[in-house]
Every structure is written in structure tokens, then in C-alpha cells.
Amino acid sequence: MRENHFDTEVAERYDEGSAEMFAPEVLGPTVDLLAELAGGRPALELAVGTGRVAIPLAQRGVHVHGIELSEAMVAQLRAKPGGDLIDVTIGDMTEATAEGRFRLAYLVFNTIGNVTTQDDQVAVFENAARHLEPGGFFVVENGVPILRRLPGSERFAVFDHTDGHVGIDEYDTATQLMWSHHYSSTDGTTYRRSSVPFRYVWPAELDLMARIAGMRLAHRWADWDRSEFTGASTRHVSVWRKG
Numbered sequence: 001m002r003e004n005h006f007d008t009e010v011a012e013r014y015d016e017g018s019a020e021m022f023a024p025e026v027l028g029p030t031v032d033l034l035a036e037l038a039g040g041r042p043a044l045e046l047a048v049g050t051g052r053v054a055i056p057l058a059q060r061g062v063h064v065h066g067i068e069l070s071e072a073m074v075a076q077l078r079a080k081p082g083g084d085l086i087d088v089t090i091g092d093m094t095e096a097t098a099e100g101r102f103r104l105a106y107l108v109f110n111t112i113g114n115v116t117t118q119d120d121q122v123a124v125f126e127n128a129a130r131h132l133e134p135g136g137f138f139v140v141e142n143g144v145p146i147l148r149r150l151p152g153s154e155r156f157a158v159f160d161h162t163d164g165h166v167g168i169d170e171y172d173t174a175t176q177l178m179w180s181h182h183y184s185s186t187d188g189t190t191y192r193r194s195s196v197p198f199r200y201v202w203p204a205e206l207d208l209m210a211r212i213a214g215m216r217l218a219h220r221w222a223d224w225d226r227s228e229f230t231g232a233s234t235r236h237v238s239v240w241r242k243g
């Protein structure tokens, strides 16, 4: 049974805690690109969460089906205007089945890393491909591992340091595992820690996973605005095509 890191407490704070990811300048280009790739056909979001992307995409007229592990996250989605537009299958994206065939499957916001073994990440690609019609697209948005920021044998990198939140990533380069440690405070004195494990993965390794699943790279951009992916890019939006 896969561990669920998005329980009720996390789910209730998710949208507020990820407020910058809901900004129109982030969601606008995301939904534009996904709607174009869907081409009016149904889309499948793996790890749909609270519907951050699925709801605005559905409001554009794309029928969206989500797969999601956390019932608490889906409860948040259901409580929102437009939440009823999304069909959801509760389950693990390595194996859960959504009824139908899709032109587009997508997995955003670094969530491939929530699956913490290589075998299971390959299973996510295989499951996405299983749901796609021939010529369909699988889109992944993921960070590029920031190992160049780690001097010498250092294992920790601070990614956020604000009044109410300190975020530190811990890397184990032998296993390709990392943990995002979050220290959160409402009074600036007492901090609550939560740590979420990830498997970090290079774009080239994802390309191999796609090939195992019968897909080939069609595009790799640095962002949803289709800017060029370069050696300086900190994340990527990659599109593979089935068959």
C-alpha cells in the first residue's frame, strides 16, 4: 500500500500553501498548452489533487478525468465550483485504471518524484501510455535536479526561507532519493516539521521510461510558455507521443 502524504490536514492547506501555482500567469499558459494538445478530446490527469489544473482545463471545454491517491485532496476538489466537472478514480497512478481512451495524459508539479522507485516511475509511464489513444500525448512537468548547487559532499539545499516557512531539500546521490523538509510556523517561534520523500530524475531518464512505455519525445520546453530548454533550465515541460 503506497503511503499517502496528502492527508486531511495537508489537503486543507494545499491551495493556500501553493498559492503561487494558482496565479493566472502560471495557470494560463499551462491550460493553454494542455487544451491545445487535447485537441477537443478527453484528457487524463494523473495525481489530480485539488483540481488546480483540471478544473480550469475542464472549464475550457476539455473533459478531464483524474486519478488520485488521496481522498482528502479529492474532497477539496469536490468542494470547489467546477469540481463536479471532473471524474475521479481513487487509486495509485502506477496501476489505477480510468475508463475510456484519452488524447492527453499529464502529470504536473514535480509529482512523478512522489513515486520513489525507478520501477514505479516506469509503471507510471506505462499506465499513462495504456490510457492513450494512438498518437496521444503524455506531458510531465518536473524540476531538473539541482545537484550543481550542492558544493563538495553537501547534502542539503535551502529552497525557501520566509517568516512562516523554511524549506530544505536533502539529497542522497547514491539512491537518487531526496526529501523536502518543510518547517512551518504560524507564530515565528514554534515550527512544525513535515518531510516528503521524492525520487529525483533527469529528463534523459524520463525519455528512456517513455520509450519503455512505447512513447517518443515530441517536445521539451523550459516552461509552459514553450521557452527553450537549456542547460540553465531549472525545470522542464516534456511531451512524449504514443506510437
Ligand SMILES: C[S@@+](CC[C@H](N)C(=O)[O-])C[C@H]1O[C@@H](n2cnc3c(N)ncnc32)[C@H](O)[C@@H]1O
Pocket (backbone or CB within 6 Å): 002, 005, 006, 046, 047, 048, 049, 050, 051, 052, 053, 067, 068, 069, 070, 073, 091, 092, 093, 094, 108, 109, 111, 114, 115
Ligand atoms: C503536488 S500535488 C499536485 C496536485 C495537482 N496535480 C496540482 O498540480 O496541483 C501531488 C498529488 O499527487 C498525489 N499522488 C502522489 N502519489 C500518487 C500516486 N502514486 N498515485 C496517485 N496520486 C498520487 C498526491 O496525493 C497529491 O494530490
